[in-house]
Amino acid sequence: MTxxxxxxxxxxxAELLSLSGxxxxxxxxxxxxxxxxxxxxxLGLVIGLFGAYGKLYGGxxxxxxxxxxxxxxxxxxxxxxxxxxxxxxxxxxxxxxEAMGGGRVEINGVAAGIWVLGVVQGAYATEVLRGxxxxxxxxxxxxxxxxxxxxxxxxxxxxxPAMMSFAVPGLANLWLIATKDTALLAVVGFNELTLETxxxxxxxxxxxTFFLAAGFxxxxxxxxxxxxxxxxxxxxxxxxxxxxxxxx
Amino acid sequence: xxxxAATASALETDTRREAIRVEDLHKSFGNLEVLKxxxxxxxxxxxVAIIGGSGSGKSTMLRCIxxxxxxxxxxxxxxxxxxxxxGDGSPANQRQIERIxxxxxxxxxxxxxxxxxxxxxxxxEVPVHVLKVPKAKAIARALELLNRVGLGGxxxxxxxxxxxxxxxxxAIARALAVDPSAMLFDEPxxxxxxxxxxxxxxxxxxxxxxxxxxxxxxxxxxxxxEVANHVVYLYQGRIEEQGPPAEVFGNPQSERxxxxxxxxx
Numbered sequence: 001m002t003x004x005x006x007x008x009x010x011x012x013x014a015e016l017l018s019l020s021g022x023x024x025x026x027x028x029x030x031x032x033x034x035x036x037x038x039x040x041x042x043l044g045l046v047i048g049l050f051g052a053y054g055k056l057y058g059g060x061x062x063x064x065x066x067x068x069x070x071x072x073x074x075x076x077x078x079x080x081x082x083x084x085x086x087x088x089x090x091x092x093x094x095x096x097x098e099a100m101g102g103g104r105v106e107i108n109g110v111a112a113g114i115w116v117l118g119v120v121q122g123a124y125a126t127e128v129l130r131g132x133x134x135x136x137x138x139x140x141x142x143x144x145x146x147x148x149x150x151x152x153x154x155x156x157x158x159x160x161p162a163m164m165s166f167a168v169p170g171l172a173n174l175w176l177i178a179t180k181d182t183a184l185l186a187v188v189g190f191n192e193l194t195l196e197t198x199x200x201x202x203x204x205x206x207x208x209t210f211f212l213a214a215g216f217x218x219x220x221x222x223x224x225x226x227x228x229x230x231x232x233x234x235x236x237x238x239x240x241x242x243x244x245x246x247x248x
Numbered sequence: 249x250x251x252x253a254a255t256a257s258a259l260e261t262d263t264r265r266e267a268i269r270v271e272d273l274h275k276s277f278g279n280l281e282v283l284k285x286x287x288x289x290x291x292x293x294x295x296v297a298i299i300g301g302s303g304s305g306k307s308t309m310l311r312c313i314x315x316x317x318x319x320x321x322x323x324x325x326x327x328x329x330x331x332x333x334x335g336d337g338s339p340a341n342q343r344q345i346e347r348i349x350x351x352x353x354x355x356x357x358x359x360x361x362x363x364x365x366x367x368x369x370x371x372x373e374v375p376v377h378v379l380k381v382p383k384a385k386a387i388a389r390a391l392e393l394l395n396r397v398g399l400g401g402x403x404x405x406x407x408x409x410x411x412x413x414x415x416x417x418x419a420i421a422r423a424l425a426v427d428p429s430a431m432l433f434d435e436p437x438x439x440x441x442x443x444x445x446x447x448x449x450x451x452x453x454x455x456x457x458x459x460x461x462x463x464x465x466x467x468x469x470x471x472x473x474e475v476a477n478h479v480v481y482l483y484q485g486r487i488e489e490q491g492p493p494a495e496v497f498g499n500p501q502s503e504r505x506x507x508x509x510x511x512x513x
Contacts, residue, residue: 139360146314147374147426148350150342161364175445239364239406 011024022200023212029196030217033182036113036192041178045171048125053155064120066126073123079184080082084117086188109190120172128170131137132163164236172229177222193217249509252310265291266328267430267461268313268352273322275308275337277467282308283319284485290478291432297466297476299491301508304482306465307357312433313463315345315353327351350378351422357435359415361407367394367418368403371425379426384427393421397451413444420451430461469512473497483504 015022051070053063073081090107097105136159144158183194196215201207249314268290275283282305290296298306311317313324319337320444326348330341339345361370371390375381381389390472394403407415416436423431436452437445449471456475466472472479472493479496481489481504487504489496500506 052365137360137363139358140355140362141356142316143356143360143362146316146349146352146376148346148348149374150346153377157373158362162362165364219358236364239366239408241408 010144013076013206014202016206016209017213022204023080024195024211025196025200029193031193032110033179033192034187035110036117036182037178039114040117040121041175043114044121046127047118047122048129051122051126052129052133054127055092056133070123070126073120077179077186078120082116083187084185086112089115113182113185113190118176121178124174126176129167132167134158135166136162152232163241168229168233168236174224176222180218267294267323268463270313271323273312274320275307275317276320282485286487288480290461292461292462293457294478295462295476296478296480297463297464297472298480298482299466299469299472300482305485306482307434309434309482310463312467313432314349314354315339320364341379350358350426351429352432352436353428354432355423355436357438357466359419361415361419363407366404366406367399369395370418374426390425393424394418397421411444412440413447416440416448417451430463433464434461435465435467466510469497469509483506
């Protein structure tokens with residue numbers, strides 16, 4: 001058995017990937033990636049909700065500004081956006097800090113990653129949520145109005161729960177994109193999974209082992225996310241007969 | 249306020265019983281004037297049936313009363329309280345209109361139940377979240393109401409699994425749960441299969457019999473004649489003819505009403 005392992009080089013791989021070896025670094029990178037993905041997805045949802053409501057109910061100026069935001073963000077490649085937002089963001093913070101008499105500020109990588117990817121996610125989430133809100137039958141909102149619900153309560157109790165079933169598939173996509181976009185942060189030197197993998201690979205020359213391991217980790221994230229989103233979608237679709245027929 | 253009340257003392261006996269008063273109501277959609285000055289008063293306990301052809305403005309009028317549609321001009325008084333309006337007809341005081349809306353329960357043509365909530369959740373939603381009734385109390389009352397409209401045992405079902413007639417009866421239970429001072433029915437049976445109309449009308453008939461104030465936009469002439477104590481015929485945004493049902497249906501004066509009645513009979 002050990003002989004076979006040796007033959008395939010699996011023993012060496014296992015040693016390289018052990019937690020005391022480079023495996024720990026990969027997992028730390030994964031943790032960083034997930035942290036950023038969570039933060040960016042959350043920030044994107046908040047931006048998206050405001051953006052969607054702004055686009056649907058806002059005044060002309062609000063709508064124009066939001067149109068510029070969603071168009072520009074979705075037009076420019078994400079890698080370019082990350083470079084722009086990261087360097088512009090840190091530049092602005094440093095300028096402010098210097099203006100206030102402070103020195104250069106060390107930008108927190110996680111916070112920077114969340115802000116950069118969150119702004120990108122927000123543009124897509126705006127469109128996903130706008131479509132979902134528009135798909136809510138207008139009668140349900142009218143019913144809420146006619147019974148004296150204030151606007152914010154209508155949003156919380158009727159519009160958001162009713163739009164969830166339309167929004168979840170699009171949001172699940174955005175979440176998966178968020179997990180993978182974290183890899184782009186490698187270009188600004190952030191220690192997420194891809195950068196950790198590259199460092200491990202180039203230090204050991206075991207490229208195949210490490211990139212395969214990283215790919216496996218990304219796959220695991222996707223599979224777990226799929227399971228979680230399936231549950232969320234089932235919950236969001238409560239009360240709607242399934243297309244296959246029968247009760248869901 | 250006091251001096252106004254004193255001078256209007258002769259009217260006071262009248263206004264105390266008044267549930268809904270609409271004065272010179274106009275409504276335009278762009279260039280299209282749908283309501284051209286409608287006056288209507290419903291006393292407490294009145295059942296007013298509003299009839300008329302398609303496009304006559306009857307649904308629009310009903311929807312203007314609770315400001316689901318913004319009137320272009322006019323005056324709306326609910327339970328003696330005038331709704332403050334801006335120049336463009338929109339409610340000047342959002343709080344006021346929200347408070348008034350809780351007294352006017354609307355039943356829609358398309359039921360408009362909240363599909364992501366069970367029947368029980370639909371019925372307790374407004375009492376619990378808007379009227380701040382304790383949840384246990386709201387649930388007990390909701391079960392009673394669902395029972396009353398013949399949906400006992402269906403409280404945990406979602407609307408999509410019910411027939412149109414059942415959904416409309418649940419919507420009526422939702423309306424009753426807010427203890428409305430008046431109910432607005434907007435063509436409550438128009439979206440139903442013919443065999444389901446009867447079950448909904450039975451529920452509405454019971455409500456009329458117990459003295460509830462109702463405004464009822466309907467195409468069911470026989471039903472209007474039977475339950476209403478006042479019938480209003482709208483034609484192209486104006487009240488063409490109104491009166492007790494026996495008069496309006498039995499002895500129509502205007503040519504248009506005669507024609508309308510013969511076309512729907």
